[in-house]
Amino acid sequence: MIIENQNQVTEAVLAEVQRIENPRMREIASAAVRHLHAFAREVKLTEDEFRQACTFIARLGQKTNETHNEVVLLCGSVGLSALVCLLNNGNNGQTETTANMLGPFWRTESPATENGASIVRSATPGPPLFVNALVRNTTGAPVADAEVDVWHSSPEGFYENQDPVQANMNLRGKFRTDSNGRIRFRTVRPAGYPIPVDGPVGDFIRLQRRHNMRPAHLHFLIFKDGYKTHISQVYVNDDPNLETDVQFGVTRALVGNYIRHENEQAPAADVTGPWYSLDFTFTIEPGIAKLPRPPITSKADGDRVQLEILKRG
Ligand SMILES: [Fe+2]
Helix, strand or coil, X not given: CCCCCHHHHHHXXXXXXXXXXXXXXXXXXXXXXXXXXXXXXXXXXXXXXXXHHHHHHHHHHHCCECCECHHHHHHXXXXXXXXXXXXXXXXXXXXXXXXXXXXXXXXXXXXXXXXXXXXXXXXXXXXXXXXXXXXXXXXXXXXXXXXXXXXXXXXXXXXXXXXXXXXXXXXXXXXXCCCCCEEEEEEECCCCEEXXXXXXXXXXXXXXXXXXXXXXXEEEEEECCCXXXXXXXXXXXXXXXXXXXXXCCCCHHHEECEEEECCCCCCCCCCCCCEEEXXXXXXXXXXXXXXXXXXXXXXXXXXXXXXXXXXXX
């Protein structure tokens, strides 16, 4: 169609979008076009601003490679990942859920590990942490024989696949729930870590004078036929950044009770100083068990990178 005025641009594009055969794709594409055009009208986007926005989006792609995903980082930093998670879990956003975002650091082949064993696979600082997790379904019954993938960053702020210093698969393990729906493992207490701010996402965070920290957490992915794959993070209750997570991931249901033990016998004989324990219950929902695609695929090599920490101003 030959366009007579600015309103007709939207009509022309929407008419073409209607040609998409798949109804769901058609619905998504037409809503995206409507909202995008409405956004440009609402803010009266100038040509300069539009070019800047195009540059910003192109930089997201240029910054993304096998060991880093800037697009996932941006989606987290504008709360879109958190929103999509909450819309799709807890009976489609109706009830509280223990689901959370996947984040960029999950790997598929983490080593099968016996219940009770340690996932510390190379020298890692930090106080011991003993985790006891229960997987139950929405009726409250324990779910036996579910695969539970666990991963977290080192107390120095790096996942092993970002960090050439750590052994392959350090702080990762795959467990199976026992007949009572439980897994147990030993690790070190996680610490909060900064997200990288050397790309366009960093520019965006600086504009808002936010810090770039994620509060300390453990990641979980629970897989069992007949259930929607349950992706979760359990946050450390005394972390100073729970209220200001740069990725908006912290929900009330996911603040774990990490208990410090000073003078009690730990579950392992070699522990001498203070240690921590965490008991946590996940509720998984009926649905389709399928694994996501890992956002990044390879392990970093060379020197450990320096992560910049921004202060909230
Ligand atoms: Fe994480």
